[in-house]
Amino acid sequence: ELKVEQNPLFLSMQEGKNYTIYCNYSTTSDRLYWYRQDPGKSLESLFVLLSNGAVKQEGRLMASLDTKARLSTLHITAAVHDLSATYFCAAISGNEKLTFGTGTRLTIIP
Amino acid sequence: DVKVTQSSRYLVKRTGEKVFLECVQDMDHENMFWYRQDPGLGLRLIYFSYDVKMKEKGDIPEGYSVSREKKERFSLILESASTNQTSMYLCASWDRDGYNEQFFGPGTRLTVL
Numbered sequence: 001e002l003k004v005e006q007n008p009l010f011l012s013m014q015e016g017k018n019y020t021i022y023c024n025y026s027t028t029s030d031r032l033y034w035y036r037q038d039p040g041k042s043l044e045s046l047f048v049l050l051s052n053g054a055v056k057q058e059g060r061l062m063a064s065l066d067t068k069a070r071l072s073t074l075h076i077t078a079a080v081h082d083l084s085a086t087y088f089c090a091a092i093s094g095n096e097k098l099t100f101g102t103g104t105r106l107t108i109i110p
Numbered sequence: 111d112v113k114v115t116q117s118s119r120y121l122v123k124r125t126g127e128k129v130f131l132e133c134v135q136d137m138d139h140e141n142m143f144w145y146r147q148d149p150g151l152g153l154r155l156i157y158f159s160y161d162v163k164m165k166e167k168g169d170i171p172e173g174y175s176v177s178r179e180k181k182e183r184f185s186l187i188l189e190s191a192s193t194n195q196t197s198m199y200l201c202a203s204w205d206r207d208g209y210n211e212q213f214f215g216p217g218t219r220l221t222v223l
Contacts (some may be wrong), residue, residue: 033211042200043153045211088152096141096160096204097168098212102152 002027002093006101014109016078021104023072023089032065032072033090033098043088046074076106084108113137114215116201122221129188131218133201141204142184143212144168144176146197153200159184191222 003026013019023032031050035043047056049065049072056063060083062075072089086105090098117132135142143158145168155168157176165176173195177185184203188195198219202212 035211035214042216043202043214045213048211090153097155097158098143099155100145100153102150 002029002091002099004089004091004099004101006087006089006104008104009102010105010107012107012109013076013079015080018078019076021074021076021087021089021106023074023091023101025070025072025091025099027070027093029067029070029091029093031092032063033092034063034072034074035088035090037086037088037103039085046087079108081108081110114201114203114213116199116215116218118218119216120219120221122223123188123191124223125192127188127191127222129191129220129222131186131188131199131201131220133184133186133203133215134182135184135201135203135213136182137203137205137213138181139203139205139213140181142178143202143204144174144184144186145200145202146170147200147217148197156186191220193222196220196222 005024034046037043047063052067054065060077065072086103088103090100114135141160144156145153147153159165159178175187200217201215204212
C-alpha cells in the first residue's frame with residue numbers, strides 16, 4: 001500500500017529565507033504531484049513530476065523528484081508572504097489513485 | 111477554462127438524513143474522484159470512477175455510495191448522515207490518458223448536526 005509522508009507538518013519562516021519541504025513515498029510511483037491550498041479554498045496544481053531527476057520551477061518554487069530515493073522536494077527561495085498556504089504532495093499507485101501526504105502548513109512571517 | 115463544479119459550497123444536514131453531493135466537470139475526463147479532507151489527515155479517497163456506471167472503492171468508502179450515470183457527473187451519497195461525516199468534500203477529475211494534474215472542484219463543507 002502506497003503511503004506518502006511530508007515533513008515538516010508546520011513551517012514558519014521569515015520573508016527572504018529559503019526552505020525545503022520533503023515528501024517521501026513508500027512504494028514505486030511514476031509521478032509525483034504538488035498542490036497548493038489556501039485557507040477555505042480548493043487545491044491548485046503546482047507541479048507534475050514525471051520522471052527520475054525531473055525538476056520544475058515556477059517563480060520562487062522549485063520541485064524535484066528522485067524516484068530511486070522515493071523522495072520529492074519543494075524548495076522555496078526568498079520566501080514572500082503570498083506563499084503562505086498549505087502544500088500537499090501526492091504520488092500515484094498502479095490503479096490510477098492518488099495518495100496524498102498530510103500537507104505542510106507554511107506561514108511566512110514579515 | 112477548465113472547470114469542476116460542486117453543487118453546494120456549504121451544507122448543513124441532520125443526523126439520519128440522506129445527503130447528495132453533486133460534481134460536474136466540463137473537460138470530458140474519464141476519471142472522477144471524491145475525497146474528504148479533515149485537519150491533520152490530509153485528503154482521503156472515498157470513491158472513484160473511471161467510466162460511466164463504473165466505480166471503485168477508495169480508502170474510506172464506509173457510509174458512502176456513488177453514482178455515475180453520465181460522464182460529466184459524479185454524485186456522492188450519504189445514505190444516513192452521521193456527525194462523523196462532518197467534513198470538507200472535494201471532487202476531482204482527471205484525463206486518464208494524460209499525465210496532467212487532477213483538477214479539483216471548490217469543495218463542499220458539510221456539517222451534520
